[in-house]
Amino acid sequence: MIISFEAATALMDGAARMLHIMGVVVWIGHNWSNVVHTPFYRPALPVDPSAAVRDVAIAASKREHGIFRHASLIVLATGLFMLWRRGDVIDALTLTGSSAVLGAGIWIAVLMLINLWGVLWPHQKKVLGFVPASNDERLACTRITFLSSRVNTVLSTAAIILMIAGAHAAF
Numbered sequence: 001m002i003i004s005f006e007a008a009t010a011l012m013d014g015a016a017r018m019l020h021i022m023g024v025v026v027w028i029g030h031n032w033s034n035v036v037h038t039p040f041y042r043p044a045l046p047v048d049p050s051a052a053v054r055d056v057a058i059a060a061s062k063r064e065h066g067i068f069r070h071a072s073l074i075v076l077a078t079g080l081f082m083l084w085r086r087g088d089v090i091d092a093l094t095l096t097g098s099s100a101v102l103g104a105g106i107w108i109a110v111l112m113l114i115n116l117w118g119v120l121w122p123h124q125k126k127v128l129g130f131v132p133a134s135n136d137e138r139l140a141c142t143r144i145t146f147l148s149s150r151v152n153t154v155l156s157t158a159a160i161i162l163m164i165a166g167a168h169a170a171f
């Protein structure tokens, strides 16, 4: 059986949509669970934990942070694929016509990605001890990671509303 290009990309579009939503759940879900876990800023203790506790904590954090950071890349890749398939890249990114709402959601998502990879991650590496840093430096970084994470919480609300509204022509 030969499958047409259009049918193949339609199938891939369905898979991309599933992956997009799953990536959103993992990435944004992690962010919101952090809000529930730590509603207010709590500086990390300026004392190093014992080596055994530290090793277990670092391994768990590496896994957790690795999964949600890479989920954000799946969201980006699948989102761009769906956008290309809709033939909407230019209209969405230039906020034109009926694609403007989706485009606004995409630009907010881009800000979230820049915030995650460009602000949160470099500081989080020091907080979690993935790269060496003095206790004072780690303490200062916890404030930045907290604020950066909360910025993405707020942006995620706007992004998800615009993304769904754009897809379903709610406005």
Ligand code: HEM
Pocket (backbone or CB within 6 Å): 020, 021, 024, 028, 075, 076, 078, 079, 080, 082, 083, 086, 102, 106, 109, 110, 112, 156, 157, 159, 160, 163, 164, 166, 167, 168
């Ligand atoms: C740069 C990254 C992103 C791009 C390029 C992108 C692009 C897209 C595209 C093209 C669609 C399909 C619209 C359609 O044809 O129906 C979509 C759907 C969706 N996106 Fe994104 N997206 C991105 C990030 C995000 C983020 C960060 C969130 C959540 C906060 C999100 C949540 C959703 C949801 C929930 C849908 C499904 C909408 C529906 O069918 O009701 N996306 N996205």
